[in-house]
Every structure is written in C-alpha cells, then in structure tokens.
C-alpha cells in the first residue's frame with residue numbers, strides 16, 4: 001500500500017490525514033488547535049503541525065506529502081529566513097483602508113476595481129496579502145525594511161518541512177498565489193509591479209509550481225507537493241467538477257465552483273482565483289460562518305447538537321427574527337467595520353429556539369447571497385456540496401435547502417481540505433495526467449421546499465447594522 005499525507009493548516013486548527021494513494025482509503029489522522037486571533041506567529045502553525053503529524057503516527061512511511069492552508073496570510077521573512085512579525089491572517093481587517101487606497105490609486109470606484117480585476121482577476125480587500133503589505137509599509141516601516149521575502153502560510157510550512165534551506169527554496173502554487181493580489185490569474189505570472197507599487201520594493205516571492213511539481217522533500221526523501229490554498233484543496237478533496245458549487249462553512253464561509261474560465265467581477269463579490277489542476281476557482285468568501293453558530297451556542301449556553309435541535313424546533317423564518325451575522329466585520333459585502341444585528345424581535349420570537357434558528361438562517365443567507373453572486377458571474381449550479389465544520393450541524397443541513405432553494409449534498413463529515421492535499425500528494429507519487437480517481441464517499445442529499453421569505457426578510461435587514469466604534 002502506498003501512503004500519502006495531506007495537511008490542512010487552517011484558521012482554527014491543523015489537520016493531517018494519511019491515505020492510501022491508490023484508493024484514498026483513510027488510514028490514520030491527527031489534529032491540533034491553533035491560537036485564536038487574526039494575527040498569529042507561524043511558529044504556532046509549525047508546532048501544531050508537528051503535534052498533528054505525531055497524532056497521525058508520523059510521516060516516515062508516506063510516499064509524498066502536500067500542505068494546504070488558509071489563504072492570504074502575510075508571512076514576512078528576513079534575510080536569514082526568520083519570521084519578522086506575526087502573520088496577519090485573511091480575517092484581519094486592519095488593512096481595509098489600504099485596500100481602498102490601492103483601488104483609489106488605480107482610478108478609484110468602479111474604474112479602480114476594474115483595473116485590479118484586469119491585472120489580477122480580483123478586487124483587493126483587507127484579506128488579500130497585497131493590502132497587508134501596504135499596511136506594513138505604512139505602519140511598521142522597520143519590519144517592512146527587514147522583510148527579505150514574503151510568502152503564504154502553506155508556502156512557509158512546506159518550506160519548513162523541506163528543511164528551510166534558504167529563501168530561494170520558497171515555493172507556492174497557482175491557487176494560493178491567486179489570493180495575493182500580485183499574481184495574475186489570466187497570465188499565470190506575478191504582477192511584480194503591483195507588489196512594488198503597494199510595498200515600495202520587491203521582496204523575494206516563492207516560485208509558483210505547476211500542479212504536480214515538487215517543492216523539495218522530507219528528510220525521508222518523500223517529495224512535497226506544491227500544496228494549495230485551502231478552498232482549492234477542498235475542491236480537489238470533494239472531487240468538484242465544473243457545475244458543482246462547494247459551500248464551505250468553516251471559520252470562513254466560502255462559495256466556489258470549478259470553472260474552465262477565470263472570473264472577473266468588478267463589484268469585488270467574486271474573487272477570481274485559480275484551482276489546483278490548471279482550471280479556475282471563482283469564489284465568494286464571508287468572514288462569518290461556523291463561528292456564528294459558536295457564538296449563538298455560547299449565548300444560549302448549549303452545545304452544537306442542542307443548538308441544532310433548538311433551531312429545528314423554531315419555524316422557518318423564525319417568526320420574522322433575523323440575525324445579520326457580521327460579528328467580525330464582513331468581507332462580502334465589504335463592510336470591515338460592521339457588527340452583527342438582530343431585527344424583528346417580538347415577544348413571540350424572544351425564545352432560544354428562535355435565536356438559534358435566526359443564527360443558522362442568517363449565516364446561510366449571507367452564503368446564499370454569495371451563491372447569487374457566483375451565478376451572476378456565469379457559474380452553473382448542478383450540485384451544491386456542503387463541507388466544513390459547520391456542515392456537521394443537522395440544522396444547517398436541513399435549513400440550507402430552504403435558504404438556497406435547491407437540494408444540498410453533504411459528504412460524510414471529514415477534512416476535505418486535507419483530503420485534497422493528500423490527493424495532490426497521491427498525484428505526485430503516482431504520476432499521470434490527472435489526480436487519482438478516489439472512490440467517492442457516500443453522499444447524503446438534503447431536500448426541502450424553498451422558503452423565499454427567509455431571504456426576503458434577511459435582505460430587508462442586512463444593511464441595517466452598526467459599525468464598530470474606532471478604538
């Protein structure tokens with residue numbers, strides 16, 4: 001049996017799966033938590049990776065490893081390869097003004113957004129690395145001056161696993177490069193001019209690898225795959241095909257599809273990313289997803305299962321109670337300072353069940369708005385596949401069809417980002433023109449009558465929120 005390892009170094013935790021390269025059968029797995037917060041020292045990811053690998057029985061017997069990770073994180077390294085400062089993560093919104101400034105510097109408004117879309121495929125928002133580098137140059141000039149190279153979370157972990165033999169050995173892949181804001185999805189090349197414009201000079205960037213190229217090797221000699229951004233890896237993990245839309249409910253909420261053509265949305269709602277196989281990954285991302293359910297569970301002092309039971313005990317639409325889930329600000333819509341809100345509260349809807357239902361419906365409505373944006377960019381929706389920690393909720397699975405207006409397919413609970421990384425590693429180990437066709441897991445189908453009123457009441461509420469008071 002040829003074994004391969006896949007890693008998902010995501011926002012909240014690191015997951016490692018060891019799978020049979022030929023069949024995809026799960027052989028071993030491990031996980032370890034990451035610290036909270038929107039800026040994290042990469043050493044915490046390295047520690048968690050070591051713990052998760054140990055829990056998974058090690059990687060000395062695997063033929064290849066690939067690392068997928070949370071996208072966009074700004075990892076700055078000095079000449080000696082040491083981390084300059086904690087990484088600003090995808091969900092850190094301090095560079096939102098820098099994103100606006102970068103758009104203004106290219107014409108502002110729709111003209112500025114179109115300029116960025118033509119150059120890179122996406123409109124820069126606070127999540128994107130390029131805006132974080134502008135923030136660093138403006139607010140931490142000493143740290144910026146010490147920055148000899150900049151890479152992404154998955155790049156850095158791959159580089160560390162390969163022995164961290166100098167900055168020139170840094171590697172990335174097209175899916176994660178497409179989230180930097182200085183790589184062109186259309187041409188497949190860096191837009192170094194945009195990096196210089198934002199940061200003031202050009203630090204070293206990781207070379208972008210082709211889908212089955214290798215990024216060095218473990219001490220055992222096992223090659224390291226190019227790795228991927230987590231959403232592109234999830235697409236590989238679930239075996240998403242053109243016409244499939246994946247809705248991932250993790251720390252981030254993402255709605256994405258595999259496309260033969262790059263997206264170019266000047267509104268900025270749809271990011272024009274790349275996938276791991278040479279295709280494209282148009283994607284909408286929200287800052288608030290599974291943690292909306294965590295927050296509601298905490299408010300009600302219940303666990304996830306009881307929250308689901310409560311939500312399912314309330315009527316569809318929660319008798320008009322609407323929760324707008326902008327608990328961390330919001331990326332789509334681009335409202336980085338927004339806060340959440342509850343609307344339509346009455347004596348009748350002031351119950352734990354109504355609040356639980358409103359939290360699930362509000363989170364899903366924000367994702368349904370993302371699905372609409374994806375369709376507006378030309379995506380076809382043959383299947384909606386639900387993954388991520390939040391998809392483990394029985395309430396999410398049963399309410400999603402009411403909100404999305406179509407059936408949803410839910411593969412068995414699993415770590416589909418890590419699975420996608422493992423599948424990429426298997427492709428490296430086995431070779432071939434395409435990743436191995438692993439047997440599809442038993443997918444559950446959830447259907448329900450659409451309830452348009454849920455989205456109608458959400459649409460009436462979603463703009464009526466307060467901005468955080470500046471600290």
Ligand SMILES: Nc1ncnc2c1ncn2[C@@H]1O[C@H](COP(=O)(O)OP(=O)(O)O)[C@@H](O)[C@H]1O
Nearest residue numbers: 010011012013250251290304388389390392393
């Ligand atoms: N049964 C469940 N119901 C609702 N939320 C859940 C459930 N199980 C896990 N979660 C939530 O899912 C999130 C973790 O999902 P995951 O996809 O691993 O996130 P990430 O990849 O962003 O680290 C956590 O916020 C966790 O509380």
Ligand SMILES: O=C(CO)[C@@H](O)[C@H](O)COP(=O)(O)O
Nearest residue numbers: 010011070071090250251252
């Ligand atoms: O910013 C994005 C996509 O653009 C997020 O999807 C991050 O990649 C974080 O992923 P999770 O930790 O939520 O899986």
